[in-house]
Amino acid sequence: MSSEKDRFGLSWPKDAGSRREALRSRLGCGEGRFGGFATVSGILSTRPEMIRELDRRIPGLVMITTKSYQLVPNPGNREPIIVETSAGSFGNAVGLRNPGMEKALEELIRLRSSWKMRALLNVSLSGSSPEEFVRLAEGFSPVADTLELNFSCPHAAPGYGMSIGVDPELVERYVKAIREVTDLPLLPKLTPNTEDIGAVAEAAMRAGADGLVAVNTFGPELYIEKHSGKPILMNIHGGKGGKSGRWIHREAVEKVRSIREQVGADPLIIGMGGVEDATGVIAMREAGADVVGIGSAFAMVRPEDWEGWFEELAPSDGAEKNGRTAVPRIEKPQMVYRPYRIRSARSGIGGLRRITLDGRVPFEAGQFVFLWIPGVGEKPFSVALSDPLTFLVRERGEMTRALCALEAGDTLYMRGMYGSGARLPATRRAWILAGGTGLAVVPTLASALSGRGSKLSIFMALSDREAAAGTMRDADTLFSKELSALGSYQVVQDDGVIGRAVKVFAGELAAEGSAAESALYVIGPAPFMEAAAATGRAAGIPADRISLSIETSTRCGVGLCGECVCAGKLTCREGTFFTLTELEVRGVKPGDFSDDH
Ligand SMILES: Cc1cc2nc3c(=O)[nH]c(=O)nc-3n(C[C@H](O)[C@H](O)[C@H](O)COP(=O)(O)O)c2cc1C
Incomplete structure (x- = not known):
């Protein structure tokens, strides 16, 4: 086990009774009080950058949960990984995508050494044997405040997730083994897909758990797209995925109630499943939850409204009357093909x-x-x-x-x-640099800028390799008519000088001396954007007028998977254009992103 000095997370009493009491008190739910909210595993708080953002912005969160980590990297399933059956009701088969223990540890150490967390960091673990869980628990102990044990994913590979959580004896054996190696609070996460969830909960507590997390997704179920007649999700289970959000709320509450009835008043319960408003929070509370997890509902509230939403969720707040809420919800289905x-x-x-x-x-x-x-x-x-x-x-x-x-x-x-339309400051002069398939964004951007009266120059970068293949020369002919009508448009081939387009742009800008009244837009491969942004900056274009299209590996588009976080923001909601100022404030470099189509 790690020594105290290598630890970033909290230290807890060895004695089970004291540890459970300390946990309750840290979560603010001693003596039957409501503790607050938690993020749930796999939704939104999947990357350290978003963990920090949520911790900073939402005081109501007493616990932030990571995605479920495994020993080795797991790319998960091919997209589509999430479906929406009606507004707020989802199915998913992410497939426990995660970077593996080594990389995850690196990321979490970086997070914890640069950010003092207010909420508890609950690190979720997924293994297929007690030995795997033991290695994960030992490995993650230095960075975690609590450990969540994923015994419940319904669409995991054989041996993982729910295949453990449906069997009280297995759960008992796993928890006992993990208990041996750590003093961190252990929070098994339970599946609702069992006849007797109470028996599983009781077995977990008997084996030394410090609380229970319930519930994971229901199902799995098959989702057929109506026009094609084809399954949407893709995985080893024939396209089946677990149900979350609105359509599971009532049943989730009943599962929490069953657990509370079985385990008695003492054990900590973190209840979740389709909670989206104060009424849902009250229902979970009444069923026996001490802390309430908020997951799928993040897809229904715009990021700028999160603070207000969490204030409204708190049961003591009287904002919700007759089912009405002040914070707007996205009530239109967002994932319709x-x-x-x-x-x-x-x-x-x-x-x-x-x-x-x-x-x-x-x-x-x-x-x-x-x-x-x-x-x-x-x-x-x-x-x-x-x-x-x-x-x-x-x-x-x-x-x-x-x-x-x-x-x-x-x-x-x-x-x-x-995503959101790029913010286009009204400047006398505007420059667009595009490389690779970045050209695809240019026609609309150029016509918007030209419509605002900016004098426009567009540089299309063409590498020698692309030129030899004829790729971009052909692309040039695809859009040159549209673009030439909007401003000066030139295709700049490298001719042996990598990124020559950036140099040509810099030359014209310097000759004109218009940097202070210019705006720069860059779209293309990460190193190209980095070079173009640095050049524009050095020439004197203000950082808040240099915009970069950050095409992160967005996977869901609706704010659930959290994969597309950039500078603390969701690209799928607020991107793809970010200003250099927005990136620099968070220490993000344009070169940090790549895609994997
Ligand atoms: C996209 C997505 C990914 C999820 N990934 C995980 C995961 O990695 N580990 C886990 O224990 N639960 C995972 N879950 C389940 C949630 O943590 C949560 O238990 C469930 O969605 C119910 O809460 P909700 O209705 O508020 O979303 C995932 C759910 C969704 C929708």
Whole structure:
């Protein structure tokens, strides 16, 4: 075990009674009081940057839970990983995606050595044997305040998650083994998918648990998309995924009640399942929860409203009257697929393809959609033109390969818009630098800037490799007519000098001497953006007028998976454009992001 000096988390009494009391008191729920709120595993607080953001912003959170970590990295399932059956009701098969213990520890050590947490950090663990859990518990002990034991994921690989949690004897054996190696509070997370959840809870407490977390998702269930007739989720369970959110709330409350009835008044219970308002919190409280977990409902409240929402959730607050809430909810389903017929698909050499659909959707530069091919997967894409809907796709992986193979007349499925339109300060001068498929964002951005009266120069960077493949030269012909009409438009080939486009831009800017009245927009591969931003900055363009399109690996689009966090914000809600100031405030570099289509 680690020595005290290597520990970032809290230290707890060895004696079980004192430890449980200390935990209750730390959570503010001694003597039957309501402690507060927790984030739940796998939703939103999945990356250290978001953990810090939530800890900083929401005082009502007494516990922040990580995603479930395993010993070795697990890429999880291919997207789609989440479906929405009606507003606020979800199914998921993320597949316990996580970076593995070594990387996770690195990240959590960085978090804890740079940020003093107010809430408890509850580290969720997922193993398939007592030995694996023991190694995880020992490994994570230095960074965790409490350890949550995932005995409950319903769509995990055999041996993990729910396959443990349906059997009281197994649960007892696992908890006993883990108890041997740590004094941290142990919080087994229970599955509702068992006849007798109370018996499992009792077995866990008997074996030395310090509290119970309930419930994980219900099911799993199959989700068929109505237009295609095909399953949406993709995994080893034939597309089945666990149910969360609104549609499980009542049953989740009853499961918590069963646990409380079985284990008596003492054990700490962290209750969760579809809680989204004060009424739900009260129901969980009355059923026996000391702390209430908030998960799927994060998809229904915009990030800027989180503080107000948590104030409203607190049972003592009288804000909720007659079921009305002051903080707006997103009541429209956000993940509905619509089929589109492909009107035309033109190939560029080197795998670049311009795909035009029969249809139009209004959108702003910086917003994006998900394109889905049943059985293959889905990925986020910028919209190049909105009328007719046009995409620029370059082959990078399985999904883009399948997309590029589609022909006129085929059907493609789309959901969205996601993200926010780029903020466009009214400047006399505007510069756009685009590289790679960044070109896809340019037509809409350029027309918005030109509409605001900015004099516009657009540089399209073309690497020698792309030039040899003909890729971007072809891309140039795809959009040059539209772009030349809006300002000065040039394609700049590297010609042996990497990033020559950035140098050409810098030369023109210096010659003009207009940096102070300029705005710069950069879209492209991470190193290109880093170089362009640094050059613009050095030339004197103010950092809050340098905007970068950060295309993080967004997976759900609705604020649940938390994967797309950038500078403390969700790219799927507030991106894709961030100013250099926003990034610098959080110590984020444009070069930190990459994608994996
Ligand atoms: C996208 C998603 C990912 C999840 N990942 C995990 C996980 O890694 N570990 C875990 O124990 N529970 C996981 N869960 C279950 C939640 O932590 C929670 O128990 C469940 O969603 C019920 O709460 P809710 O209705 O408020 O979302 C996940 C749920 C969702 C929707």
